[in-house]
Amino acid sequence: MRKALLWPLCxxxxxxxxPEPLSAVPPAASQSDYSPLPKPGAKVPLxxxxxxxxxxxxSPKLGNAVMRVEIFTLDGKRDRSFTVFGDxxxxxxxxxxxxxxxxxxxxxxxxxxxxxxxxxxxDWEIRFTFEKNGGTVSRGVYLFDL
Numbered sequence: 001m002r003k004a005l006l007w008p009l010c011x012x013x014x015x016x017x018x019p020e021p022l023s024a025v026p027p028a029a030s031q032s033d034y035s036p037l038p039k040p041g042a043k044v045p046l047x048x049x050x051x052x053x054x055x056x057x058x059s060p061k062l063g064n065a066v067m068r069v070e071i072f073t074l075d076g077k078r079d080r081s082f083t084v085f086g087d088x089x090x091x092x093x094x095x096x097x098x099x100x101x102x103x104x105x106x107x108x109x110x111x112x113x114x115x116x117x118x119x120x121x122x123d124w125e126i127r128f129t130f131e132k133n134g135g136t137v138s139r140g141v142y143l144f145d146l
Contacts, residue, residue, distance in 0.1 A: 067086060068112070084103070084104040086129075123143065
């Protein structure tokens with residue numbers, strides 16, 4: 001009888017003594033954390049010392065499209081030191097066609113590129129997250145219709 005009572009007590013003590021693992025994944029940003037971006041091709045401020053220009057490499061249509069981002073210092077020099085992430089989705093069908101957060105690939109010419117699957121006509125958005133030295137510098141969202 002005594003052994004039968006000790007076993008649940010030992011399990012309870014062990015469960016309380018073992019801390020929960022810490023998550024290395026930062027909490028997801030909410031929709032309000034993303035500032036609306038102007039039309040493609042415009043210089044968009046990025047922190048106090050940089051700006052970026054974005055746009056599709058070709059006019060977007062159903063299928064594959066490539067989003068291109070170029071980052072410059074205020075004096076016009078290309079800066080490759082950022083990490084850029086993108087997430088494409090349809091706001092009217094949130095989550096149904098989301099690409100999930102993906103890193104842009106850095107080309108040999110210093111442009112950041114992200115392939116995007118546009119699977120149906122309608123309203124689309126691409127959310128951008130710019131990081132440098134492990135911290136988020138800026139977030140923006142570009143809305144467009146297909």
